[in-house]
Structure formats: C-alpha cells, structure tokens
Amino acid sequence: MNLNALCRRHHLEQDAAELKLLLADTQAFLAHFSSSFPGESVQPRARAPVLQPASSPIDFKQAFATAATIQGTLRGLLEQIHAQLEQKPPLTHEEALAKIQSMWKLRKARKQLKALVGEVYASFQDPTTGQTYYYNKQTKQTQWTKPLALGKGSLPDPNAAPRKAKLATKVFASREEQELHAVAKLQAMARTHFARRHMRKLISSVYEKIWDAGTQRFYYHNTKTKEVKWEKPRWVNDEDLTTPRTRYEQLQQEAQRERRKAEKLLKAPPSQEEAARMVQRAYRRKTGFQNLLKLCRAVYERIYDPETERFYYHNTRTRETTWEKPLLLRGAQSDVFTPRTREKKLQMLKAAINGKTPRKLRVWSEEEAATRLQGLYRAKKAKEELGARLVQRFKQAIDPSSGQVYYVDLLTQEVSWDPPALLLRAHVQIETFE
DSSP: OHHHHHHHHHHHHHHHHHHHHHHHHHHHHHHHHHHOOOOOOOOOOSSSOOOOOSSSSOOOOHHHHHHHHHHHHHHHHHHHHHHHHHHHOOHHHHHHHHHHHHHHHHHHHHHHHHHHHHHHEEEEEEEETOOOEEEEEOOOOOOSSOOOOGOOOOOOOOTTTOOOOOOOOOOOOOHHHHHHHHHHHHHHHHHHHHHHHHHHHHHHHHEEEEEEEETTEEEETTTTTOOOEOOTTTTOTTTTOOOOOHHHHHHHHHHHHHHHHHHHHSSOOHHHHHHHHHHHHHHHHHHHHHHHHHHHHHEEEEETTTTTTEEEEEEEOOEEEEOOOGGOSSSSOOOOOOOHHHHHHHHHHHHHHTOOOOOOOOOOOOOHHHHHHHHHHHHHHHHHHHHHHHHHHEEEEEOOTTTOEEEETTTTEESSSOOOHHHHHTTTTOOOOO
C-alpha cells in the first residue's frame, strides 16, 4: 500500500470517528426527548427546518424531527465511509507473490492434515439407519459426526488402489522459462477453481435437499426435471445445497438485487468505456455459447424410431441414448443433426481445420472497433431476416419407409435428402409437415 492510500485511509478513519461522536450525541438527544415526552411520536421530515425567532418559544416536535433527519444522514455517511474502507487496494507484485505463497502453503498443510486424519479414522455405514459413522482406530471410539479436519471432503476408500505421486521431471533452460511455466500453472489452477465453483453454483441452483422424517435422511429433488433420489448429486456437498424454504428466500433476494441493479443502471446511464465493455462481454458471451453449441451438436445425433414415431438422441462419445433432447440444444435456433448430416458436417469441419492457417492478432483502433461492431450488428440483423425467409420457404418431412428426414422447397417444389446450405449457415429450425 503506497503513501497516498495510507493517508486517504487515515482521513476516512478520522471522518468515521467524528461522525460516530455526532451520531452518539444525536441519539442521546433523541433518547432524552423520548423519555421526557413519552406520548409524543414525531416522524422525521424530509424538508429543512424553519428557523424560529429568538423571542418565540421552541418547537420541540420540529427539533425532534430535525434531529431524526440528521441521525439518518449521519448513518448514511457512516455506511458510505465503511464501504470505502472495506474496499481493498490492488496488491503490489511482492504482496501478490507473498499471498500466493501463503495460500499454497496453507493448501499443502490442509492436505497433509486430511491425510493424517484419513489414516486415523475409517467410515462405515449403519445397516439399520443407512447413516455413516466414523471409527477412530487409535482410541477405538465411534462417532456420528464427521471429523472437522476433513471439512467438505470424505475419507479415502481403503479398497482403492494407492495413487502413485507423479515426480516433476521437467528441466527448464532458463529462469524466464521457469517463471512462464509457473504463471501458466497458476492460471490453469485458478481457471479450474473458478470452473468448479461455477459448476457447484449451477448444480446448487437446480437441486434442493429435503429432510425425510421416516428414514432420518436427506433426499435430493431436481427442480427442473422434478426427479427425486437418495444419492447426492456429484460435485456438490450437503453444505452447498439448501432446503426449499432457504432456496426460495435466496431466489427472492437475488431477484431484488437484480431489480436494484437494473434501477441503478436506468438512473445512471453507463459511460462510454462501460458501454464498450458491456458490448464486448455480450459479444464474447454469444460467441462462446455458439462454440459450445457447435461442440454439443458434434457429439449428439438424432435417430428416428419407426415404432414410436419419435426421435431419440444418441451420444457418440458415451454411447448413451435418451428420448429427451440435450439441454443446450433445446432452443428454437439449434437442432441436432441426423447421423448422415452429422458425418458430412464433421468432414467439412475437418477439411476447414486442415486448410486453416493461423492468423496474427490484430490491434483495433477505436474507429475500427466501432465499424467492426456495427458491421457485426448489421450482419446479425440480416441473418435473422434471412432465417425468417428460409423458414417460410423450406419445410422438412419424414420418409416413413427409411425414417430419414428430407427437405422440401415450397417455391420450386424440389426435395432433397441434405439440408440446404443456407439453412446450415443460418442455424434455423424449420417446421415439419403435419
């Protein structure tokens, strides 16, 4: 922390101390007035008080209202100062290194402690209640509560094969190469940590735990599919999941925060830099979602079942089949290909990748970036208009003999087994003949 930041923090602390003294005096005055006039209850006024002449009597009600208004103003100023004091300044290079080292040492110490506790304790399941209890091998005692040192983790399986520790054999040519390798490792660990935390947050937003009084256990309810099961969802712990009542309260609080944020944006429009960042985030989010859709469509394929006259979906990686459409592909603008179309798309993608040359990164100026964004926006609008026209022109039908989908051009009355190229580029879903 530099000298200017220290001075600013010192001034804020002095202001907070003076405001606390003023607030204490105001509260003492209000308490004395309330005790002297117990029957009087005056609400604070928003307008400024009118000064009385020296000869006129004192209006105690107006004085009480003025003091109450001052008390509210002092509380608001104190909250603002505390909020500024809680904001931490950015760390210097040395402070960041020391913080990362301390976090790494703490993580390593926790792992060693968990390993020691895992050697002392063993977990078993009670056949009558189905609950897990823990046995201390040294003291020969049992307990229902999990040892605190384990945290959110669990005891290792004694029947599992021991994992061999991988030895670091990488040799670095220079100090700079070693630092770059360390930076890449730290960034990968941070991305993994944030990805796991985001995954736990997504799973916790879908599942809720409900206590069963008969079995004295929690069961887990999926609020999307309405399914219940005794097994806890993967990647989350009981501490991450909430009960229906707590989950409802959290949703209400989140809705209120979003409403306040929207009202704040309406009252104070964003600056030019903030608006540019918002547009960039929206563009990156849409591009990432489109890439995720492409990856998902490359894995799944839909196959027609002539017996049930329905499509089922096949995961080409896990070889699993399901009647329900994948969650990411349930939008109106995304569909799953048939095996024939999917194979053709994969061949086109491989050919494009093999013939693709890496492009150099380009630094855009402000005018070029604005022109580029305007062009992308116009292209998006043109693509939406093209998609609407394609939906009116093309329709798809199912051949009852083969179960394959073919496409009909309503304008030329032509049919084709392959979807038109414009449909593939526009990523639109056309209607089916009834």
